[in-house]
Amino acid sequence: MEFSKIISVSGKPGLFQVISQSKNAIIVESLVDNKRLAVNSTQNVSLLENIAIYTYEEDMPLLNVFKAMSEKTAGAKALSHKESGKKLAAFFAEVLPNYDDERVYTSNIKKVIQWFNLLIEIGFDFAKVEAVSEENKEEEIQ
Structure with missing residues (x-):
């Protein structure tokens, strides 16, 4: 796991790892329960690296x-x-x-x-x- 791919999504508990990107969303996987979800462009996302x-x-x-x-x-x-x-x-x-x-x-x-x-x-x-x-x-x- 790369530190540069770990993000925080506002309104969602825990941390997520970026898996891939689509046209309108980022596909992420929860570090807690390994569930995947799509984060759309209207949600605030922060790279821990930044x-x-x-x-x-x-x-x-x-x-x-x-x-x-x-x-x-x-x-x-x-x-x-x-x-x-x-x-x-x-x-x-x-x-x-x-x-x-x-x-x-x-x-x-x-x-x-x-x-x-x-x-x-x-x-x-x-x-x-x-x-x-x-x-x-x-x-x-x-």
Whole structure:
């Protein structure tokens, strides 16, 4: 599974993997129950690869945040996204100490932790993502 093909669809719980595209829709498969569905062009879709978290220096790509969370939890699931806002913020501050707490809301933190736990649950290995992208960069250069 490629990180670059994982999306979030507004109004639908969980994450999805892009399978193919048709003229008017994207065919996706749920990472939770492997059910396929068509997402039409009127629905908001976000590639996880394009999402970043505000920090005081520069925006941190979501993949880097996930890698930091994976290192912090030693590849295990993080605390539940249903914990109190203070616990979630404290955990997020340990993972990303320089995040902008005025622009990153508790709802954003909940969503990031929920997505991280879902990816860990299905066996996603964040250490391998960097190796794949490095290989692709080398192939593009040659």
